[in-house]
Amino acid sequence: MAYYADVIIDISKEKLDHTFQYKIPEDLAGQIYPGVQVNLPFGRGNRMVCGFVTEVTDYAKYDADKIKEIDSIVKESVAIETHLIALAFWMRKNYGSTMNQALKTVIPVKQKTKAKERRIICLCAEEEAAKEQLAVFFKKHHTARARLLEELLVHPEISYEIVTQKLNVSSSVIRALEEKGLLKVRLESEYRNPVGHIERKEHKISLNGQQKKAVEEILCGMRKGVCRTYLLHGVTGSGKTEVYMELIADVMKNGRQAIMLIPEIALTYQTVMRFIAKFGNRVSIINSRMSKGERYDQFLRAKNGETDIMIGPRSALFTPFCRLGLIIIDEEHEGSYKSETVPKYHARETAIERAKMSDAFVVLGSATPSVDSYYRAKAGEYKLVEMERRVEGRPLPVCSVVDLREELKCGNRSILSQKLQDLIAERLEKKQQVMLFLNRRGLSGFVSCRLCGHVIKCPHCDVSLSLHKNHRLLCHYCGYEREAPSKCPVCASSYIGGFKAGTQKIEEIVKQRFKYAKTLRMDYDTTRKKDGYETILSAFSNGEADILIGTQMIVKGHDFKNVTLMGILAADLSMYAGDYRAAERTFQLLTQAAGRAGRGEAPGEVVIQTYNPCHYSIVTAKDQDYKAFYQAEILARKLALYPPVSNLLFMLITAKEENAAGYAASYFAALIKKAQIPGLSMIGPASAAVGKVKDVYRMALYLKHMDYGQLVTLKDRLELFLKNREDMKQIHVSFDFNPMNG
Secondary structure, eight states, X not given: OOOEEEEEEOTTTSOSSOOEEEEOXXXXXXXXXXXXXXXXXXXXXXXXXXXXXXXXXXXXXXXXXXXXXXXXXXXXXXXXXXXXXXXXXXXXXXXXXOHHHHHHHHSOOOSOOOOEEEEEEEEOSOHHHHHHHHHHHHHTTOHHHHHHHHHHHHOSEEEHHIIIIISOOOHHHHHHHHHTTSEEEEEEEEOOXXXXXXXXXXXXXXXXXXXXHXXXXXXXXXXXXXXXXXXXXXXXXXXXXXXXXXXXXXXXXTTOEEEEEOSSHHHHHHHHHHXXXXXXXXXXXOOTTSOHHHHHHHHHHHHTTSOSEEEESGGGGGOOOSSEEEEEXXXXXXXXXXXXXXXXOBHHHHHHHHHHHHTOEEEEEESSOOHHHXXXXXXXXXEEEEEOSOGGGOOOOEEEEEEHHHHHHTTOOSSSOHHHHHHHHHHHHTTOEEEEEEOOTTTTSOOEETTTOOBOBOTTTSSBOEEOTTSEEEOTTTOOEEEOOSSOTTTOOSXXXXXXXXXXXHHHHHHHHSTTOOEEEESTGGXXXXXXXXXXXXXXXXXSOSEEEESGGGSSSOOOTTEEEEEEEOGGGGTTSSSTTHHHHHHHHHHHHHTTSSOSSSOOXXXXXXXXXXXXXXXXXXXXXXXXXXXXXXXXXXXXXXXXXXXXEEEEEEEXXXXXXXXHHHHHHHHHHHHTOTTOEEEEEEEEEEEEXXXXXXXXXXXXXXXXXXXXXXXXXXXXXXXTOGGGTTOEEEEEESOSOO
């Protein structure tokens, strides 16, 4: 049987949107697989070029007699692209996408960007000749020429910018001296450095006993090779970052490199400050707000071995390190680690796969681990390492829960409870800082009663119904629909509806109530500019404001020593966000928010405002008790067969015609039922959470199975079915395994 290889030509030079098929010669059979670097004839002249194999198949896309053969395998090729292409192949297989989509994900910087150049003015005349010419300039009153030449005699090499800006010498004067042979302008390439402005302030880190034990436990396991993935569960303020740095230092000591993933740009500034203090210019960062040139330069530095640590969000996972030894995923529970574009990969699983390919290790860290990770740690798939105390023996903040139903009964309709208002006033008097967190997650979703706390839920799926513009309530799992009530079905109150306050409105309320307090607001609107996060965080850290108001970007990882009060407004919003992870997200957000208070010498206090004070996610967050939350949540997941107990495949079916989308969804549902796959259950078809985007209609199917491999096989069969059906060409189907938002 003949075998063929899809090959992408020399990644650094060619576009990534096209692969070429080559025949595999018999003498190379078994040696060709995704990621292997090969030599092959290309184009009309059959010039020999280098390429990377992306897929091996027994199917010829063209006339088999016209397909060229691979010439040979590139000897001793261990290029980083080999690992990344093999990783792309794994992603395509496990998450559903085309190979090109996967390639464009793992090779995030595809186009070479013009290098940034620095101009240096150099003295090239002999010293005596230069001094003679200087005397002539003085005599003729050529002051600018004299000023430049005089400076060059002291400093033979000067930056072009210093000459034009500080010495006030024009470019025409520089050209005139260049024509006389007195100087020359040299061009030097330099990296764009997004952290170049950060001054290195060295400080020695001294680990406490708990941190040392965690480091030793992980390093011991790594050296023995007993486990490849570690889950570091440390309470907020326990010093996980110092543990990460110690692990990275050990990896670097052995000539290896490290990737540190963080969930949001908001974490970059403070994290980078700590890392630069310890590791200096061996640290680099990547994030979406950097220019193309900055991003290109950081990946180039990594590829050339000029940096050992890359810090950044999800895309930093694909840093082209050739000696990768460690991947750390901080705040591993965060939803931003799951891609919302095809391929819909999760950074956690993809990091573990990349670590396998590179003989590296993975450390997952969080004060509130994802239920998925903790479940795997309990099952022995990951090694669990725990840190249960804050550094320097600082106590966890004291948490109290305010029942907003009682506030309403007492006549307080403000979003700030009386207790929270009193505590804010007290902190302002003591010159301490306050953070107010508005839990906006799930804002557009559920409908609840402000008097009794009742939430309108789906009778079939145990998730809240989502409110739509036509005043209808809809379940985005099974399609159940009903009219939104005007009165609460439990207590008959008319105080039923959604939550409408935003951060801007809260800032107005705070300013009215506390007229002399200085406030800062941190949300999407105030952080649009490139340095928006850094500016606001620096200002608050430096004491330029008394109160910081913000959405979830203010509650993750920040360390403000003078913050002694955290007010959590509308804790319920994420609790009924319309999907099975809602309680988990609520617990995580509240616990992370609570962890911002009391990180300095003064003890911290937290006020959680809610309409449902008895819900287990609120009660366990108040007590900062992750294990109690996990026990309650995993029981709910087992009863409903939701991940991680089972696996969930979300199929999104889209079409420009509403009837076509509906027909295709029903057709796929019937097809799957007909297959009679043992252990498979299906929910839907139903309209997707957002039923129409840019005039494209969207339908959803949810498939559950205990075996992830069975769902991957089903996905493969459906992809093949779509490929061979002409009547389905106008239909687009995307797959999302264990979705984070659905």
